[in-house]
Amino acid sequence: MEAAMRASLSMRLLEDIERFSRLFLVKEIGIQGIRKLREVKAAVVGCGATGTHIAELLVRVGVGRVTVIDKDFVDISNIYRTALFTEEDARQAVPKAVACARALKKIDSSVDVRPIVTKLTPANAEDLLKGHDIILDGTDNFTARLIINDFSVKYGVPWVLTGVGTWYGNVWLIDPARGGPCMRCLFTRVSDEGPNVCDVLGVVTTAVSLVASVAVSLALRHLLRIESNNEDLPRTYFVIDAKRISIDSFKVTRRADCPACGKRIFEYLNKAFKEEVxxxxxxxxxxxxxxxxxxxxxxxxxxxxxxxxxxxxxxxxxxxxxxxxxxxxxxxxxxxxxxxxxxxxxxxxxxxxxxxxxxxxx
Ligand SMILES: [Zn+2]
Missing domain, CATH: 3.30.310 (TATA-Binding Protein)
Incomplete structure (x- = not known):
């Protein structure tokens, strides 16, 4: 039995060496980096425009375990701005998480993909997110991000915040466990409804894929501890402009009076926090x-x-x-x-x- 397991493990390693032959040539990654990524467990919350692009990139760069969480179903209007989805998925109204997982398995059948067809809520967030090494935000609303942020601060799990609207996008690696600020250090006044951007805002697909690329690059750098010019990643908020073609950034500082990372009050994870039915x-x-x-x-x-x-x-x-x-x-x-x-x-x-x-x- 053990010999068989060893044989299948080395088989996988050989396959990986072939599959990632151009990736491990990158000096910061190497075979060790790929082996490490194979063990990583990432959660992608929201499997729409940004989420599908992120999930595809994660699997293509070798992340071995991916959980995709989404409550919705593929619709024909999703196709233009997403990756992975097909007209057939829309015709059959397949849940986005399921369609995403199926497509990921077609890219790399050895990847452990777990689709979860539900909405992230204060009641289920801890169960759904625990055990992951990193969380990537593919959501379209502030409430979900605030729940992820509370989870991230409480359990010390880093997450990558993203946002896209028309030609523009934002990306920020939030890593409170390494002393970085959290979402609530920057967004000091958040009402539940106020800043939620709904589906009616237009979006250009190239902005989405740029945002996803930056998000997964940040995840890679975090997971493999790749440093670059002493840049302080968890304090750097990136602003992407797909029209002018530019990526700018500004620094975010941690606030001692932040309700989440300062006072450790997790109101968005608190089960008593009642969501509207x-x-x-x-x-x-x-x-x-x-x-x-x-x-x-x-x-x-x-x-x-x-x-x-x-x-x-x-x-x-x-x-x-x-x-x-x-x-x-x-x-x-x-x-x-x-x-x-x-x-x-x-x-x-x-x-x-x-x-x-x-x-x-x-
Ligand atoms: Zn904070």
């Missing part, structure tokens, strides 16, 4: 329902509750039910739902409770 989805006529932890939906139970004729589709991941003229509900196994055709939160909650039998409020 129902929220209108910006830019659409829909409401998203996110119940608390442990409230998964059994499609079998729902089938017993609703008129069979109203069931529009059932897939491995979703169940869509017509509620009334122009109003439908799409259920996800993790308990979430999207009610399409209304922006009325109370109506959405009523529909959800009626269809699933799950009480969202007493």
């Amino acid at each position: 129902a929220k209108p989805v910006c830019g659409t006529k829909a409401v998203e329902i996110t119940p608390g932890k442990g409230q998964g939906i059994s499609f079998e139970e729902v089938k017993k509750r609703v008129d069979e004729k109203r069931i529009v589709s059932v897939t491995e991941y979703t169940m869509k039910i017509l509620v009334s003229e122009g109003v439908s509900i799409t259920l996800f196994r993790d308990g979430r739902a999207i009610i399409d055709g209304t922006t009325d939160v109370d109506e959405a909650i009523r529909i959800y409770e009626e269809v699933t039998g799950i009480k969202l409020r007493e």
Whole structure:
């Protein structure tokens, strides 16, 4: 048994030497660097435009274990700005995390990829993110980043913040465990809703891939401890302009009175921090329902509750039910739902409770 394991290990090493023959020639990386990357476990939160480009680059440079977390499904409008996704994924409405994982396995079948179809919340963040060496931000909202930041400070796990809008982007390696500032040292006033940029903001794909490239370069430098000109990476915030073609940077300093890294108050991880159960989805006529932890939906139970004729589709991941003229509900196994055709939160909650039998409020 042991001999067989040794043989398969050395087989993998031989394959890696061939696969990465041009990468290990880079003096800061070498065979040792590749072997190290093979052991790295990275989490990519958000598998949209930036997340897919980041995930692809991570796997192509040899990161051996990747977790991809996303709650959404591939849509035709995602294709132009993402990597990895295909028209077929959109036609079948495959969950982004699953489509991303499948594509990554096609690039390198030896990579351990774990797709997680859910939304990162204060309730699940610690379970989902623990055990990773680095977290890369592919999200599109401030709330998720604040949750990641709290996790990063609390457990000393570095993360790479990214953001893209139109031609511009930001990237910042946040590493509080090595004395660097955290997100809340810079963004001192963050309301839950205020700075959230929603999908309606345009984005140019070249800005996305530039941002992803810088993010993965920073991750590589961190993971392999590659220094360059004594630059203080965790204090450097990069600003990318894909129109003018430039990358500028400024320094961020740690604040002693920072609620997260200074006072170690993790309000975004705190389980008592209540997320809104129902929220209108910006830019659409829909409401998203996110119940608390442990409230998964059994499609079998729902089938017993609703008129069979109203069931529009059932897939491995979703169940869509017509509620009334122009109003439908799409259920996800993790308990979430999207009610399409209304922006009325109370109506959405009523529909959800009626269809699933799950009480969202007493
Ligand atoms: Zn801080």
